[in-house]
Amino acid sequence: MPEHLSVDDFSSRSIPAEADAGNSQHPEVKTERLKPVAVDLQGRLSLSQMTTKRWPLERDVAACRQLGLKHIGLWRLKYEEFGLENTAAILSEHGMTPSSLSWIGGFTCMNGYLLNDTLEESIDVIQYASWIGAKTVVVATGEQGRHILSHATRLTVESLQSLGDFARDKGVHLAVMPMSPSSAHGWTFLNTLRKTEDLLVRCNHPHVGLCLNSYHALQSRHWKSELENLLPAVKLVRLCDGKSSRRPKQQCLPMQGKMPLLSLLDQLETAGYRGLYEIDTWNDEIWQIQDILPFQDCVRQLTSRCLPRNSS
Numbered sequence: 001m002p003e004h005l006s007v008d009d010f011s012s013r014s015i016p017a018e019a020d021a022g023n024s025q026h027p028e029v030k031t032e033r034l035k036p037v038a039v040d041l042q043g044r045l046s047l048s049q050m051t052t053k054r055w056p057l058e059r060d061v062a063a064c065r066q067l068g069l070k071h072i073g074l075w076r077l078k079y080e081e082f083g084l085e086n087t088a089a090i091l092s093e094h095g096m097t098p099s100s101l102s103w104i105g106g107f108t109c110m111n112g113y114l115l116n117d118t119l120e121e122s123i124d125v126i127q128y129a130s131w132i133g134a135k136t137v138v139v140a141t142g143e144q145g146r147h148i149l150s151h152a153t154r155l156t157v158e159s160l161q162s163l164g165d166f167a168r169d170k171g172v173h174l175a176v177m178p179m180s181p182s183s184a185h186g187w188t189f190l191n192t193l194r195k196t197e198d199l200l201v202r203c204n205h206p207h208v209g210l211c212l213n214s215y216h217a218l219q220s221r222h223w224k225s226e227l228e229n230l231l232p233a234v235k236l237v238r239l240c241d242g243k244s245s246r247r248p249k250q251q252c253l254p255m256q257g258k259m260p261l262l263s264l265l266d267q268l269e270t271a272g273y274r275g276l277y278e279i280d281t282w283n284d285e286i287w288q289i290q291d292i293l294p295f296q297d298c299v300r301q302l303t304s305r306c307l308p309r310n311s312s
Contacts, residue, residue, distance in 0.1 A: 001093070013265065036265075036304070037265055037306055037307075038269060038270070038306075038308070038309040039265045039307070039309075040306070040308040040309060041302060041306045042308070044071075044274075044275070045067075045071070045276075045277055045278075045299065046069060046070075046071035046073050046099035046100075046276050046277065046279070047063065047064050047067065047072055047278065047279050047295070048072075048075070048099075048100075048102070048238065048280035049073060049074060049075035049078050050075050050280060050282060051253075051279055051281045052287075053139040053282075053287040054287050055080075056078070057079060057081075057082040057087065057292055058090065059097060060078070061090055063295065064094075065094055066296075067292070067295055068299070069096075069299075070095070070097065071096065071097055071098065071099040071276055071278075072091070072098060072099065073099045073102065073131070073238075073278045073280065074087070074098045074100065074134065075102050075283065083284055087132070088131070088132050091132070091135075097134070098129070098132055098133060098134035099134070099236065099278050100135075100137065100138050100175070100211075100236055100276075101125060101129045101132075101137045101138070102137075102138040103269045104118075104121070104125050104126070104138075104140075104142050104163075105118075105122070105139045105140040105141050105188070106140070106141075106142040107141055107144055107155050107159040107160075108141065108142035108143060108144065108147055108152045108155055108189065109155070110142055110143050110145035110173070111142065115155070117160070119162065122137075122159075122163050123163070123166055124185055126163065126167050126172050127170065128159075130172050134308065135171070135172060136174075136175050136211070136236045136276075137167070137172055137175070138211045139171070139174050139175060139176045139177065140177060140190070141176060141188045141189060141199075142156070142187075142188065142189045143185060143186055143188065143189055144189035149189065149195075151190075151199070152189050153199055156199060157199060157202045157203045160174060160203050160205065160208045161208070163208075164203070164205035164206075164207045164208040165205075165207075167207045167208075168205075169263070172207070173207050173208070173235045174208045174209070174235075175209050175210055175235040175236050176188075176190060176200070176208070176209075176211065177190075177211035177213055177216075178191065178192065178193060178195065178196040178210075178213075178216060179191060179216045180215075180216045182247075183216065191218060192226075193226040193227060193232075194226060197226075197230055200230070200233050203236075209233040209234060210234050210235060211235060211236045211238060211239060212230075212236070212237050212238065212268075213237075213280065214237070214238065214239050214240055214241070214254075214259065215238075215240035215241065215242055215248070215251055215259070215281075218259045218261075219242075219246070219247055230271065231267070231268065231272075232271075234273055236275060237268060237275065237276070237277045237278070238277075238280035239254040239261060239277050240252075240254060240279075240280050240281045240282075240311035241253060241254050241255060241258070241259050242258065242259045243257050243258065244257070245258040245260065249293065250283060251282055251283045252281060252283060252285065252286070253294060254298055255277055255301035255302055255305065256298065256301075261277055262305055262306075265277075265306060279295070279298060279299075
């Protein structure tokens with residue numbers, strides 16, 4: 001098993017070390033445009049706890065407050081260790097709400113768990129999300145493994161349809177997160193936007209949609225056209241940059257790299273997306289950070305490049 005997390009480890013172990021995205025097979029494209037885009041981020045930014053992997057939950061909450069954020073993306077490893085009621089209490093004390101809970105999934109059962117156990121655990125997480133006020137639970141389907149793609153898809157669709165009914169009753173949405181082919185091993189067989197679209201069409205459930213991670217989505221050469229049909233299904237957007245614009249080997253904080261994040265935000269907002277944006281970066285260098293300054297700079301650059309629609 002590689003250094004990164006397999007889908008059986010949603011609640012109890014570390015998230016992946018930085019996945020190697022492979023050598024670039026495409027020439028570099030121009031760096032992201034600097035002209036501000038019409039995106040009102042006021043009250044819509046969040047910080048994922050996986051970005052601050054080594055910080056305790058209390059420090060995550062304090063950092064979000066210091067950054068002026070009203071939301072936090074909860075990671076099961078941290079909130080389960082801190083305690084379910086304690087987590088709810090500290091968020092309430094500081095007037096914060098969760099932008100999401102991560103993760104549920106592993107429906108292909110390549111992690112050694114029985115499907116019924118996986119579904120029961122997922123129900124518990126959805127129940128907690130509803131109780132604590134999180135509107136979105138992020139899903140990693142599980143890798144394809146020995147299954148043929150059609151069987152892996154069927155297992156996942158049936159699981160999501162069942163869990164989607166429960167989530168609907170609890171006022172929660174499930175958001176599957178595709179990953180780039182170089183990062184998906186151990187996590188998901190959804191390694192392209194087209195596979196993700198096919199799964200969501202088959203699922204056909206109003207409470208099952210897409211968690212769009214910019215780092216993974218923007219590695220596709222035709223990401224704009226591939227996203228067109230998926231835009232109405234976006235439940236949550238995770239912002240992460242890459243050191244190069246094509247097939248980056250290393251993740252970095254938003255606006256610190258060369259991926260076309262602003263173009264993606266423009267497409268999302270033009271299509272009517274008004275949901276939350278989580279800063280979500282998996283990088284050992286970022287995980288070593290003990291200072292708030294890099295995150296302040298990230299938020300500053302994001303907000304300075306994204307202006308309310310009537311101000312751009």
